[in-house]
Amino acid sequence: MIVLRLALRSLRNRWVTAILTVLSITLSVVMLLGVEKIRAGTKSSFLNTIAGTDLIVGARAGDVQLLLYSVFRIGDATANITWKTVEDIKSRPEVKWVVPISLGDSHRGFRVMGTSREYFEHYRYRRNRPLEFASGEPFNNLYEAVVGSTVANELGYKVGSEIVVAHGTGRVSFGEDHKDKPFRVGGILKQTGTPVDRTVHLKMQAIEAIHIGWEKGSAPRGDNVRSAEQVQQLDLNPKSATALYVGLKSRMMTFSLQRWVNTYKQEAISAILPGVAFAQLWKILGSVELALLAISTMVVFTAFLGMIISVLGSLNERRREMAILRSVGASPINIFSLLLSEAVVLVLAGICIGVFANFIILYFGRAMIEEWTGLALDLTLITSSEAKLMVGIFIGGVVASIVPALRAYKVTLSDGLTIQT
Amino acid sequence: MKLNFKTPILALALAVQTLGVISVEASERVLDAHEHGVSKLKLAQESNTIIFELEAPGNDIVGFEHAAENDDQKSAVNEALSQLQKPELIFVLPADAKCTASNQKAEFETEEDHAGFHVTWTMTCERPAQANAITVRFFEIFERAEEVELEAIGNSGQVAIEVEKGQAKVDISQAIGE
Amino acid sequence: MPMADAVPAISIADLSFQFSNNTRSFSLKISSFKIEKGERVALVGPSGSGKSTLLGLICGVLSPLDGSVCVLGHHLEKMSGRERDRFRANTIGVIFQQFNLLPYLSVLDNVVLALEFSKHRHLSISNKQSKAEKLLTFLGLGEAEMRHQKASQLSVGQQQRVAAARAFVGEPPLIIADEPTSALDQDRQAEFLETLFSQQKANDATLLMVTHDLTVAKQFDRVLDLRDICDLSKNQVAGS
Numbered sequence: 001m002i003v004l005r006l007a008l009r010s011l012r013n014r015w016v017t018a019i020l021t022v023l024s025i026t027l028s029v030v031m032l033l034g035v036e037k038i039r040a041g042t043k044s045s046f047l048n049t050i051a052g053t054d055l056i057v058g059a060r061a062g063d064v065q066l067l068l069y070s071v072f073r074i075g076d077a078t079a080n081i082t083w084k085t086v087e088d089i090k091s092r093p094e095v096k097w098v099v100p101i102s103l104g105d106s107h108r109g110f111r112v113m114g115t116s117r118e119y120f121e122h123y124r125y126r127r128n129r130p131l132e133f134a135s136g137e138p139f140n141n142l143y144e145a146v147v148g149s150t151v152a153n154e155l156g157y158k159v160g161s162e163i164v165v166a167h168g169t170g171r172v173s174f175g176e177d178h179k180d181k182p183f184r185v186g187g188i189l190k191q192t193g194t195p196v197d198r199t200v201h202l203k204m205q206a207i208e209a210i211h212i213g214w215e216k217g218s219a220p221r222g223d224n225v226r227s228a229e230q231v232q233q234l235d236l237n238p239k240s241a242t243a244l245y246v247g248l249k250s251r252m253m254t255f256s257l258q259r260w261v262n263t264y265k266q267e268a269i270s271a272i273l274p275g276v277a278f279a280q281l282w283k284i285l286g287s288v289e290l291a292l293l294a295i296s297t298m299v300v301f302t303a304f305l306g307m308i309i310s311v312l313g314s315l316n317e318r319r320r321e322m323a324i325l326r327s328v329g330a331s332p333i334n335i336f337s338l339l340l341s342e343a344v345v346l347v348l349a350g351i352c353i354g355v356f357a358n359f360i361i362l363y364f365g366r367a368m369i370e371e372w373t374g375l376a377l378d379l380t381l382i383t384s385s386e387a388k389l390m391v392g393i394f395i396g397g398v399v400a401s402i403v404p405a406l407r408a409y410k411v412t413l414s415d416g417l418t419i420q421t
Numbered sequence: 422m423k424l425n426f427k428t429p430i431l432a433l434a435l436a437v438q439t440l441g442v443i444s445v446e447a448s449e450r451v452l453d454a455h456e457h458g459v460s461k462l463k464l465a466q467e468s469n470t471i472i473f474e475l476e477a478p479g480n481d482i483v484g485f486e487h488a489a490e491n492d493d494q495k496s497a498v499n500e501a502l503s504q505l506q507k508p509e510l511i512f513v514l515p516a517d518a519k520c521t522a523s524n525q526k527a528e529f530e531t532e533e534d535h536a537g538f539h540v541t542w543t544m545t546c547e548r549p550a551q552a553n554a555i556t557v558r559f560f561e562i563f564e565r566a567e568e569v570e571l572e573a574i575g576n577s578g579q580v581a582i583e584v585e586k587g588q589a590k591v592d593i594s595q596a597i598g599e
Numbered sequence: 600m601p602m603a604d605a606v607p608a609i610s611i612a613d614l615s616f617q618f619s620n621n622t623r624s625f626s627l628k629i630s631s632f633k634i635e636k637g638e639r640v641a642l643v644g645p646s647g648s649g650k651s652t653l654l655g656l657i658c659g660v661l662s663p664l665d666g667s668v669c670v671l672g673h674h675l676e677k678m679s680g681r682e683r684d685r686f687r688a689n690t691i692g693v694i695f696q697q698f699n700l701l702p703y704l705s706v707l708d709n710v711v712l713a714l715e716f717s718k719h720r721h722l723s724i725s726n727k728q729s730k731a732e733k734l735l736t737f738l739g740l741g742e743a744e745m746r747h748q749k750a751s752q753l754s755v756g757q758q759q760r761v762a763a764a765r766a767f768v769g770e771p772p773l774i775i776a777d778e779p780t781s782a783l784d785q786d787r788q789a790e791f792l793e794t795l796f797s798q799q800k801a802n803d804a805t806l807l808m809v810t811h812d813l814t815v816a817k818q819f820d821r822v823l824d825l826r827d828i829c830d831l832s833k834n835q836v837a838g839s
Contacts, residue, residue, distance in 0.1 A: 276581035417654060
């Protein structure tokens, strides 16, 4: 079609402007797609933070709150679960395994979590990936810690490094710590992209051990002081847990055990389905993802604005050209289409190059992104939701292109064959 | 620089501000697990079997929340029960999954301060992987109902969906299906 | 059916036209005039008197407020915009004073352009090109390398000849020219007019050309002074 041919020739003639316009659209599309990929990656990594656990049990609280402290170590439990209750749950016929966790202390800004060896066996993330050790192994003795990859990297820990646990969870310790009972790093976990990376794991018994004599809430004095060796002789069986990860013999029993826990009379506890709580939590975070998307969409429209300005700016010097086209029989609609197709070609080129560039970046950068952020991004040219986004952008681009085209249409109608000023 | 999961954590920190509201709401639900206009549907799948459990407040189904006191109310309850005897026609699984219903049990349970319907049933499916969506006819049949809180567990994971009146099809592939 | 030759090339009756934007308003009224087929008519008049407007009306890119503009027996005022565009593409060749060519097209493509919107548009590309090449050769622009040059690389004289080639390609029966010689020096002017006339004769076309130059006007069959045929009013909007 003649109009499209003319549009391409005309663009080639003004190639510097054309390339710059395409470049700005390309960059904005790369940014939009990048944000979208990261959003999708974050969501799936987030929703897959924990798998394989059928129920999480904690002191009675809202689903999301329980999830936040038990999985993300954010906030605190309203109360702990007594060990008697833990035993009751363990002895339920539906239950296959129970992993207790105990929170409350910290180490240089990272949360310290007491748990059992089974934690490393049963914790699953990203569908069904188990935790793996980069070096070392699960606790062999009381004073051994297993640290997540971020903890190890940021603090430069190797197997054998010595660490001291601070009492409480403040980033700055108020001089109260458990330096009388130092720990040795016995294992370092591989990166998971989950809060596990930022956790220092101790044995449940070790949590008990370091708190011997702290019953009044402050460091023991005088007769209450026990050395690291002395406490090993004492009863270190845990008295309570902050939360329990529970695995069941059959999924079919999930709801009935949940009901049993929620109506447990002796203690106010509740059980959540982690997947359900994650879905609730993600809904709250939905506004954050929307904001991200909105910002990058705005960048795209800024690029379109740039395009409109450049086409409008060239319009005056092109009035001659339009009069010539009119003289050989082009209709005002043809002029409109010419300007529209020029802009649409720019938009389309920008989108296509953008999609492709994004793929190239992803292809080469994926491994690095995963190493840096723990975010596993899917290597796809374009997903269906991204395709929808691109169609939306394209429609937006076409609408934006109508502005200068309409202006040209009006000018050409009043100009006729001579240029009116 | 290592970022390590900071973005989600940041987002979470934002979310925590909103949490006050949520935890209050949730703990109220523990005290009084029933909410007008909201029914609960739970389903769990393992291999070929999917078990369903529906709890619907009496108000949503028959318009009152106490034992039937007169003939009108009795017949309303009976009519509702007879419809709930075939729950597989109310929450319909895809035909491709080739499921058959069994063990349907529908009861009208009354307590001191409220009454509700409790329905359980089992679906046995030849191709459970295809049972990844539910066609909801609940709102057509029981016009007072406003919302169904759906929780599903299956080989693919767990999912929670709030199904609003007017929504005809619900995707549960996050829980069931491969 | 009237005899074909009895139909004038251009006939205008009771025409009134008005143009206004926020800086000025302008109006043109012509009670009647005619140009017969095959005539060469020079249109003269002071600048701003509405010569270009009249050409716009004849070409059908401007619409009269009232009255009739009849070109080769077709009433433009009764046609839709689309029909007038089509009619112009098929019937009228236009040459401007200057900058006649699209700078981003080659010489050849600039000539072919006139066929793209006309009844010849369905011809194959090679057919269109051979039509255009024939004409270019005839007008002394035969060298192959010149045809593929960008129009902007030509001299003004060459550009005007390419414009003439474009006006004549497809043999439109009416040629409209708006001071096509004013940018040329004496020699080139004479050369260009010679080309114009010979081609007009060959095509048996009617030629209406605006000019300021009385020595140029003298070479036409008839000189039409716009002041003689119209009652003109033109005024500046106060204060702008």
